[in-house]
Amino acid sequence: MKFTMTLPKQFNDMTVKDLLEKEWLVPRKVRHFIRTRKGLLINGKTCHFQDLVHSGDQITVFVEAEDYPKRTILFGDSTLIDPLYEDEHLIIVNKPSGMKTHPNQPEEQDTLLNHLAAYLAPDCQPHVVHRLDKETSGAILFAKNPFVLPILGRLLEQKKIFRRYQALVYGKITQDLTIDKKIGRDRHDRRKRRIDPKGGKTAVTHVQVAQIFPTQTAIFCQLETGRTHQIRVHLASIGHPLVGDPLYSKKAQKRLMLHAYELHLTHPFTSRLISVQALPGLWK
Template sequence: MKFTMTLPDQSAEMSVNDLLEQEWLVPRKVRHFIRTRKGILINGEVSPFHALVHPGDQITVMIEDGDYPKRNILLGDKRLVDVLYEDQHLIIVNKPQGMKTHPNQPDEQGTLLNHLVAYLAPDFQPHVVHRLDKETSGAILFAKNPFVLPILGRLLEQKQIYRRYQAIVHGSIKQDLTINKKIGRDRHDRKKRRIDPKGGKPAITHVTVAKHLTNQTAVFCQLDTGRTHQIRVHLASIGHPLVGDPLYSKHPNGRLMLHAYELHLLHPFTNKEIAVQALPGLW
């Protein structure tokens, strides 16, 4: 497999080795393989690892199948993949409500990852960058190759992937607010999470009121952190559980009213903005 990227204008001058190690997070073993077979080209010319790269340089990296371990994932149905954005390195799709993001067992089928494997075969294999709960719909990002996966993971950790959710909650939320409460596991139910001020992990959710409905409120939620069930636990903790929530609402009728509506990021290789909306939303 061969990847060719043009370094953006904002790039700093650095060595090939620093580019691979520090900017593109290529593992040491893979860097060794690339160096041994002279698998780096700068502007079409084979380059040593000590050579310098500059903004505007065209960098070609040659990867072989054995460089990264390949997983066996059962093929799904490519017709179930709703693509919002796609290029050589990443793909953003609109996940339906009621579909799991990925299998938990090797023989499991019917998840979004299974369907993506079928859609991208035989040239690419998708890799999970983040996940959505089975009950949640909307925009979700996958890497199309293991080369870009750690870079997208770093963007996620550094909060450089913007995600905004639509939600409908029980009751009336009068004004915008930020919920800053630690979340931990529920000791009595392994499926659930709970507010845990002492042992939980930090979690911050920004809530913006969109409109008031009959006995309900439509809100946008933006995450500073990505804890499991974060929006669901936080909103339930202030007395406004999500409509249709089977775990945190006392009246879970209908579907869970949570939708990953927007996803924005700067492309890790071009530095150009990618912005998608997963339509239709909840309102």
């Protein structure tokens, strides 16, 4: 496999070693192979790990297939993929409600990851960067190669991937607010999470009111953290569960009214802003 990247204008000079280890998070074993095989070129020329790289340099990295072994992913239906953005390193797709992000058992082949594997074959294989609940629809990011996967994972951890959700809740929320209640596992139902002030993990959700209806409110949610079921648990905890939530609301509806409407990030190799909306969303 060969990966070619041009360092962006804002790039600070550093050694090849630091580029691979600290900037691109290449695993130690793979860094060793790159060094011993002389598998990195700067502007088409071989180099040493202590050489400096600069803004505008073209970096070419060669790795062997065994450095990043492929997993077995059964192919699904490629026609079910709705791409919102795609380049040689990553892809953002619009996930429908009712579809799992990835399989939990090897024999499953009706998840988004299965369908995306069929869509990308035979050129590359998708890798999960983050997840959406089965009932949640909208924009979701995948890596198209294992080289970029840890870099995207770090951007997610550093809150440099912006995600904005649409939601419809029961009751009236009359003003914007922030919910910062800790979330932990529900000891009585393994599927659920609950507010846990003592043993839970920090969770922060910003809520912006979009439109107030007689018995419901349309809102936008922005996450500072990415806990399982965070939006669903937080809103249920203040008496405004999501419409159609099968776990945290007792009122049956066709679907969970939660949609990952916007996703923004700065491309790690080009520094170009990528901004997508997953249309049509829950409302226009």
